[in-house]
Amino acid sequence: MFTGIDIGGTNTDIAIIDSEIKTFKVPNSEGLNSALGKISSSGRLAISTSQPLNDIITGPPADIKTITIPGPGLIYPGAVKGAVSHRGDVVEPIDPGEIHTLMKGSHARGVAIAGKFSVRNDILEQEVFDIVSEYFSEEQIALSSPLGALHFPARIHTTRFNAQIKGKVSKLISQIQSACPNFYFVTSTGGLTSAQRALGNPMLLYRSSPATVANGAYFLSRNDDCLVVDIGGTTTELVPIKNGKPVQETVILNGSKTLIQAVHATSVPYGGDSCIREGLCSFRAGSSRSFGGGEPTLTDALNVTGARIGDVDRSEVITSSCAQDIVQFYLDQVTAAIREYHPKILIGTGYLAHYLLSEIAERAHAIGIVPEHAASANAVGAAVSRISLEVHVHVDTERKRLTLNGSEYPYKEFQDDDTLLAYASDLIRERARSEGAPEDDIQDVQVHFFSAYDVVKGWRITARITDIILGIAPGISMEAL
Known part of the structure; x- marks a missing residue:
């Protein structure tokens, strides 16, 4: 039995695949423990989460202390004494006193430690880690050596982001393991990783939701070449699939290359929970009114134009003409983004796909398909992914x-x-x-x-x-x- 969970912005989707596929949603207001309590302890559990991504995108600027061990004559921020040669030999030891001086009085959120050739011998990174551990918890310290690649600037950059989100990932692991000791995370490429490997390189989880929806859309439709249109609560993600696999790219953050590969996706900043004020806003302010929220949203506009989603009566706070304008604006924005791909086939996923994809496909001059269980395709994708x-x-x-x-x-x-x-x-x-x-x-x-x-x-x-x-x-x- 395969169980997949995708923790989204509005709901947590669950898919259980055995002799048949069963999918259902749990509102995030009920908490993750509620979702975990609804699944069986048998079989394999895989979890996709956008929490690390959201922490980087919406969180405050991270105060990360960076310690680099570049070697003599090389200038990098946070450089300290010590060097490992290109052949993995220690040619200069670290100065423990220097590390203690750097740490005393430091109130950073986390510490990133990166040595130029630590991927060929990680002993100096480990020695610095031991000293830094006297001042910071293990969940606040990230090392660069588990990343593997030599590219030093990109490795430093990635390690800083790892230090930023490692604490959140650690807490999430503890929460999940209290209910399900053995589980996997879905990575940004659509593979699975153990919790231990994710803790060593938390950025593996960056942008995992587009990866899971790509796997889920392919599994449900078996269409080798298409564009997935995933209509979520906060955004609409466009994910191309070529030869049965999602397209991969190197992640660039804050203008610098990282060592993270991820599924390519274009994000349109509107979804079912995008609120309506003077127009459709590129942010959410809670759930749709039809699901108990306070402000009208795109979902409510669809209800006013004839859909039947949730408590329809609560959506009747906007006029018919306003609702039509909002829906047309959304369709225009998504269709414009889709045309950049020139797709022949669109696979619709997300809980609004049944209501919107046919119009989107007609405007994009493409064939539109909404497979069964499309509303929880992300959870299906998590369930069926393999370890990579x-x-x-x-x-x-x-x-x-x-x-x-x-x-x-x-x-x-x-x-x-x-x-x-x-x-x-x-x-x-x-x-x-x-x-x-x-x-x-x-x-x-x-x-x-x-x-x-x-x-x-x-x-x-x-x-x-x-x-x-x-x-x-x-x-x-x-x-x-």
Whole structure:
């Protein structure tokens, strides 16, 4: 049995998939514990949440203390003594007194620690972490080494965001585990991750809702090339699917690249709970009046024009002409955004898809499809997703060192590159198995990057340096198909 939960802005959607699909909604006003109490403890549970995203977008500017270990001669904000070479050797120790001085009197919200070559040896990051832990809780401290990639500026940037949201993710994990000890989060690429891996890299959860709705729309419609139109309470998300998979992109925040890959989505800032004042506003002020809220919304405007959603009588606070203008404005905004994609097929999801997609599709000159369970497609997508992960492998034959994302693993002699790739592939499969991935989901290990070169000293080869990026791709679990 597969259970998926998507924690949205208005409702928490639940999907239970066994011999059939069952979906239902729980108002967020009832709390997450109420939603968790409605599911069975058996089977697999996967959760998608927009809370980390909302914290970054709507929260106050984060006061994050950044400590970098760039090495001699390199200038970065928060730089301290200490250096790891490009081959993973410690060539300069940290100065503990310097770290203590930085921490005394600091009232930052969190601390980000990043060493230039910590992904090849994370010992200096760990030493700084031990000192910082005397001043801040573990939930306030983020390390860069679990991110794996060498790109130092992007790794610093991503680690700062991890420090900002790690506390929220930690509290969410504790809350969920009190009811369901074993569960997965949906990542921004549409794969699943363990709670422990998410805590090491919380930005994996960034923008997970578009990823789940893409997986859910594909699972429910089996349409390989389409544009998903997900009409939520706060926004309408447009998510393209090509060859059965959502399009991926690198996340850029505050004008700088991060190390996070995410499903591409265009957000139109209007949804069912967008309130009506002088016009349709690009924000929500609570639920629609038809669901107990105080201000009229797009949903209420639909009721006035003939829909039957919730308590229709409570929607009768705006005139028919006003309601028609509001609905037309919404349709114009969404259709304009859709035309940028030139889609042939639209898959409608979200609780208003049944009321709006046919008109949207006609305006966009596309075929519109609203599959069964479309209102909870995001939860369906969470339920059927599979465990995915990516690792960065570094091998130095002279040092007899093999690291995965900065952590040292058992080294062995390799006859050739194929033998090394086979060993690295087995390591990533073992990591996935330890998180509970079934064998059918981990057979296809993809090589995203491979680079190897010989080190020559005194006219002879003394070492071979190899860097590999391997991944188990996100998507739908073979067990759910």
